[in-house]
Amino acid sequence: xxxLTLQEYLNKNHMTRYALAQSTGIRYHIxxxxxxxxxxxxxxxxxxxxxTVLDCRIEDILTHE
Numbered sequence: 001x002x003x004l005t006l007q008e009y010l011n012k013n014h015m016t017r018y019a020l021a022q023s024t025g026i027r028y029h030i031x032x033x034x035x036x037x038x039x040x041x042x043x044x045x046x047x048x049x050x051x052t053v054l055d056c057r058i059e060d061i062l063t064h065e
Contacts, residue, residue, distance in 0.1 A: 017031050
């Protein structure tokens, strides 16, 4: 199972979902779904924008269990 750890990453780095949405240009409700791990299909564009803005690797926000 693939699980998003965006919530933990943002909390650790003191960033809000709203700030991430503003920085990426991605609508808040989409960021919120990634934050709450409610995404059914992962969008490569969204993941790329998140990783670019957060200056992180994909492994920092996704885990395989």
